[in-house]
Amino acid sequence: MELKVKLLGIESGKPTVVMDNEYAGLLGLHPSDRIVITYGEKSALAIVNVAETFPRNTLGLYDEVQSMLDIRSGESVQVRPAERPESLGYIRDKIMGHRLRASEMKQIIKDVVERHLSDIELAAFVTALNIWGMSIDEAEALSRAMVSTGKTIQWDKGPILDKHSIGGVPGDKTTLLVVPIVAAAGFIIPKTSSRAITSPAGTADRVEVLCPVSLDMEEIKRVVNETNACLAWGGALDLAPADDLFIQVEYPLSIDPLLFPSIISKKKAIGAEYVVIDIPIGRGAKMKTVAEAQSSARDFIELGKRLRMHVQCAITFGEQPVGLAVGPALEAREALLALKGNGPFDLVNKATELAGILLDMMGVNNGKATAQTLLESGKADSKFREIIAAQGGNPEVAPEDIKLGDKTTQIVSDIDSRVIWINNMAVAQVARAAGAPKEKGAGVLSSVKLGDQVKKGDPLLTIYSVTNSKLEAALTLAERLEPMGLSKRYGEKMLLGRIPTKIPYEKVFVLER
């Protein structure tokens, strides 16, 4: 069947074409069916959208298909119905509750990465995984497939160490301390991180305040060769690229069934051999209870073993933000302070514990104490500055050089009392309303931690923003969400929630990896 091409000049995110409804019917095509388009030597597989009104004998191409065929409007192409991707049968099997074989998982991931699956099919797969769960064999197959469909790094030296947090706690700049501590101890830790998806700052957002993070593979190798470490953004490296495509459908559904394979595959792709995984627990964190965290830890360890990685997990206290700062610039500044010996006690404790676990795995005697020494001696600070320099930042940067949002407002206590709870989600939402993570200077700086005594008029938190309108929006939200609970004694403020509530439905799902 020959059709004339019309370029639509828009991206759709997938190889998609548009066709007249009536005409598609004549070809026996339904919406979401696939066609093979041939143009000279080139061919492309695309998903069919049908429109009620579209010129007959015409095929509308979104940008993705245009660039596959390298074609202009008005040219003719040949079109025929394509066989259905094999993986659709496997997705259907998963919907029916079957366990999938390794080869089947691999085929699904391959079709995901090659963009052969529509959003509908991806969403159904992710939903089915969320409902049925995954066997360890399936998780292994999925992880391996996610590794093999992307790039991987080979290192000349080793062993390769890595650290990951499953996230969910705002202000967690621990990585900015762990990486230089471990590297200062002489070990190799090529850390790649993500930007924030639903949080006020990802590690890549924090580091970017100090130096470029969009390194390519060659630059990462060079930085690691020079410094034993890096702090790079992993997003453009094509490590386990299937994950980014899954996130596109998991986000609107607020589900996260691929957590384990996603993390393990990214670590494997970067060549990690020894990994510590941080599992924060708390009412506002991704995991709520110790039991949940323990079960997840066992899954991480077993999955790691199957991919020939030594994994240890740390269950950490996640009932409040780590440190005081939330938002890229505020957090970068706090990390600099901590490396200079002026960090909040919880940040320092968490960082030295996690670094200590990695050092223990390397056979270092008393890893935690060693980590503490490396931090206190300034060796970690020097190492951090080496990394900043190697990545193209200013190694002399001082905490006071960091540019913060110049619009600020403070929330103060209206009573003499004590901080008895902190709502992580509320803190994160206020920081986002203030402009984080896109506006690096925006965020929230707490003045108090859980259990602290406060007097009437004492500051509780300061909101930083770049514009007055966002500052106001954040303040309004803070007043509505009540990020901190104050009371003289525990038990004096028993009401945690009220249903129905006056606060409109807000999306507070944590999707960070």
Place this chain on the structure above:
Amino acid sequence: MELKVKLLGIESGKPTVVMDNEYAGLLGLHPSDRIVITYGEKSALAIVNVAETFPRNTLGLYDEVQSMLDIRSGESVQVRPAERPESLGYIRDKIMGHRLRASEMKQIIKDVVERHLSDIELAAFVTALNIWGMSIDEAEALSRAMVSTGKTIQWDKGPILDKHSIGGVPGDKTTLLVVPIVAAAGFIIPKTSSRAITSPAGTADRVEVLCPVSLDMEEIKRVVNETNACLAWGGALDLAPADDLFIQVEYPLSIDPLLFPSIISKKKAIGAEYVVIDIPIGRGAKMKTVAEAQSSARDFIELGKRLRMHVQCAITFGEQPVGLAVGPALEAREALLALKGNGPFDLVNKATELAGILLDMMGVNNGKATAQTLLESGKADSKFREIIAAQGGNPEVAPEDIKLGDKTTQIVSDIDSRVIWINNMAVAQVARAAGAPKEKGAGVLSSVKLGDQVKKGDPLLTIYSVTNSKLEAALTLAERLEPMGLSKRYGEKMLLGRIPTKIPYEKVFVLER
């Protein structure tokens, strides 16, 4: 936030807008988030697509949003993030396995019909329904919501009868006999039917060979007033419109979790009070076993009762096509022959049994025998011609007037033997390959039924097509799929399938309602 509008000039099927990736980030928007667009007095809720390269400060509008705002390129609109549709929380509850309340189901259906849900969200809901199933309360709520979000017909007279088949058996033109029989008995049966989705012919496709079927509500009322019946296409009447939107995501996934509410809500919307539902069983039909059919029948009856309809079910033999003809024109001709007394015995038997059940429900003494008499006396034929005339067709049409595809080829038996099985799916696929249902004259005409003796050289089936290329494609497919199994005695041909098979993966899912 003010943005300039750029019209994209394409339908996307939903209210969708496109925005630059970076810029969406600044607004705190992710792909699949929703925005409210205000333009003067008008406003629209739309789902956000982000593109890597799209002009900043610009909002790309697909046709759906353009027509909501009635706006031109270059105009300015106000944009703000929208609250998430309430129903997303309920969809998530369903994914988590919760039972949904009536009000929650209603909210979901409302958002479906108002196009507030993305394909991702719809697919997740349908997948979750498929996995968890539905309680009878949920099915009732869903059915009621599907009725109340669409149009309904009120009748001045009554009672209103109706008939439905859950489908899956090719060549099932039973409705073309049941409707005139029941109407000839003096009862009212305003039958609306669908076109084929995955089959070679739907009832609307068959009737359309004889007269127009795209009637509006007023025309249906007129035809029913004149004749006690109609045979109309239901697709444009806006009866339970949610169903059509669900079908868009069920089709690519080959799942059908909404079967019961879908059918029951369409019957309710048309005002039916007494309904017979045909459940064919057979290896190639939608239901495979008597047990499955019995369980479905109980669900249909209970669900009907809850919507104040009297439902009875017929479990019918579905191991072979009904009659000999498959394809719109071939089937219309066969129905005309049957009404003249020259129909295949299985078609006549099925039609009189189903009509008989409806007559029994009306208190007619021996409904089946009455139906038989109405058919044999020619009264049903006269009534059918009244209906054809009222719908604008030629009431004098004779079987030989029906135009069939003029390219034909015959498959003959290569041995003396007997027909021991017929593959419904294969017959349907061959008819579709020949051009059915879009080309009305295309299809397959069998010469034999299950159990028939055949001699070497006897015709088994004839393929009809409009073009030689489709005829050849259908013949090739027939040779590959083997629609009939021939053998001298049962048990002489034990091999039913071989794995792996050389036949490429084909979509043979039956999605007909």
